[in-house]
Amino acid sequence: MPAITLSGVVKNYTGGGRAAVRDLDLVIPDGSFTCLLGPSGCGKTTTLRMIAGLEQPTRGEITVGDRVLDSVERGVYVPPEKRDMGLVFQNYALWPHLTVRGNTEFGLRMRRVPAERRRARAQEALEKVRVADCMDRYPSQLSGGQQQRVALARMLAVDPDVLLLDEPLSNLDARLRLEMRTELKRIHEETDATVVFVTHDQMEAMTMATHIAVMSEGELQQVAPPMEMYERPANRFVAEFVGSPPMNIVPFGEEPEGLAGSLLRYVEKRAGLSGAACAGVRPEALRLARSRDEVPGTAWADEAVVETVLPTGSSWTVQLRVMDTDLFAVTHEDPEAAPGDRLHCWARPERLHVFAGDGSRMGAWDDAAAPVQKAAS
Numbered sequence: 127m128p129a130i131t132l133s134g135v136v137k138n139y140t141g142g143g144r145a146a147v148r149d150l151d152l153v154i155p156d157g158s159f160t161c162l163l164g165p166s167g168c169g170k171t172t173t174l175r176m177i178a179g180l181e182q183p184t185r186g187e188i189t190v191g192d193r194v195l196d197s198v199e200r201g202v203y204v205p206p207e208k209r210d211m212g213l214v215f216q217n218y219a220l221w222p223h224l225t226v227r228g229n230t231e232f233g234l235r236m237r238r239v240p241a242e243r244r245r246a247r248a249q250e251a252l253e254k255v256r257v258a259d260c261m262d263r264y265p266s267q268l269s270g271g272q273q274q275r276v277a278l279a280r281m282l283a284v285d286p287d288v289l290l291l292d293e294p295l296s297n298l299d300a301r302l303r304l305e306m307r308t309e310l311k312r313i314h315e316e317t318d319a320t321v322v323f324v325t326h327d328q329m330e331a332m333t334m335a336t337h338i339a340v341m342s343e344g345e346l347q348q349v350a351p352p353m354e355m356y357e358r359p360a361n362r363f364v365a366e367f368v369g370s371p372p373m374n375i376v377p378f379g380e381e382p383e384g385l386a387g388s389l390l391r392y393v394e395k396r397a398g399l400s401g402a403a404c405a406g407v408r409p410e411a412l413r414l415a416r417s418r419d420e421v422p423g424t425a426w427a428d429e430a431v432v433e434t435v436l437p438t439g440s441s442w443t444v445q446l447r448v449m450d451t452d453l454f455a456v457t458h459e460d461p462e463a464a465p466g467d468r469l470h471c472w473a474r475p476e477r478l479h480v481f482a483g484d485g486s487r488m489g490a491w492d493d494a495a496a497p498v499q500k501a502a503s
């Protein structure tokens with residue numbers, strides 16, 4: 127299955143104000159598990175529906191390899207049933223008059239798969255999502271979570287090359303959701319299918335995806351493998367959206383004082399940089415030290431007062447007051463600190479993220495901050 131490519135795709139709904147999707151250029155690699163991630167209303171579902179053929183772009187092209195599925199300019203539109211894609215949407219729309227088995231076999235029946243084969247494939251798919259024991263029930267006799275799993279089974283039974291999933295786990299409780307994430311990841315690895323998965327839950331995207339595409343207000347912000355996006359967010363929006371607890375961001379403003387002033391001086395001195403508008407540090411990159419002697423010489427450091435210490439069982443979240451600003455640190459070792467304690471907080475330069483006034487990442491900072499590579503001797 128070749129890559130799915132969206133080129134210059136725009137979607138304006140009639141009666142809608144601004145475009146739901148704007149100038150979208152996105153390549154979904156073959157065999158990838160690509161998550162479309164972003165806050166509510168950013169255009170994720172619209173993008174997925176256009177790939178499925180349920181909405182037509184206002185402008186632009188969608189292709190799979192050499193096959194053009196949509197081209198407004200060339201007057202091409204391939205209807206959903208001719209795209210060989212499996213769909214599961216949030217409102218999974220099972221047929222109320224068919225049993226679970228009937229629903230799961232439905233797509234196979236449409237494809238004229240013989241009865242015996244149909245039964246076996248439906249059984250297998252229902253076992254995969256663990257609802258085989260509800261085989262003879264009707265959708266109205268199932269919980270929301272069970273219905274969602276039947277919708278997944280119905281799609282899996284057909285074994286499509288492309289799986290399009292719109293928040294398919296939203297009706298499951300926390301435990302089942304976690305289980306189904308693992309299950310979906312396993313299914314993806316087993317089938318080689320290309321999966322496009324819509325979610326607003328960044329943890330879901332981080333744990334399942336091979337690639338994440340972050341959108342905001344109809345525009346693509348960044349596409350990258352999860353860890354690359356986490357470690358090198360392309361702009362301030364991505365930096366703040368991906369990660370939990372979120373990245374600490376310190377805006378410099380017009381005349382930075384306090385922590386902002388200290389950080390800006392550090393950044394300017396180390397990188398000879400101008401035009402920086404804010405700096406960010408992830409909570410786990412913010413380290414704590416009892417004495418300044420424990421801080422590496424090249425690191426940024428400031429004095430901090432402990433405000434609260436919140437143990438979660440596996441980690442501790444420490445709220446710090448650094449001059450005029452609150453910062454959050456996460457540590458996996460007991461910080462042995464109490465409110466009111468005076469500490470030093472610090473971060474290695476390569477763990478600081480610096481953004482310009484338009485929100486874009488300042489690559490010049492990364493170049494200056496990276497540890498000097500030892501020349502090969």
Ligand SMILES: Nc1ncnc2c1ncn2[C@@H]1O[C@H](COP(=O)(O)OP(=O)(O)OP(=O)(O)O)[C@@H](O)[C@H]1O
Pocket residue numbers: 139140141142146164165166167168169170171172173326
């Ligand atoms: N049928 C429609 N008619 C008019 N406007 C629409 C329609 N569908 C979506 N929109 C608008 O398009 C924008 C993008 O919506 P979309 O559903 O794609 O976002 P989303 O990121 O999937 O959001 P959510 O996570 O809430 O589902 C929103 O402003 C929405 O109000």
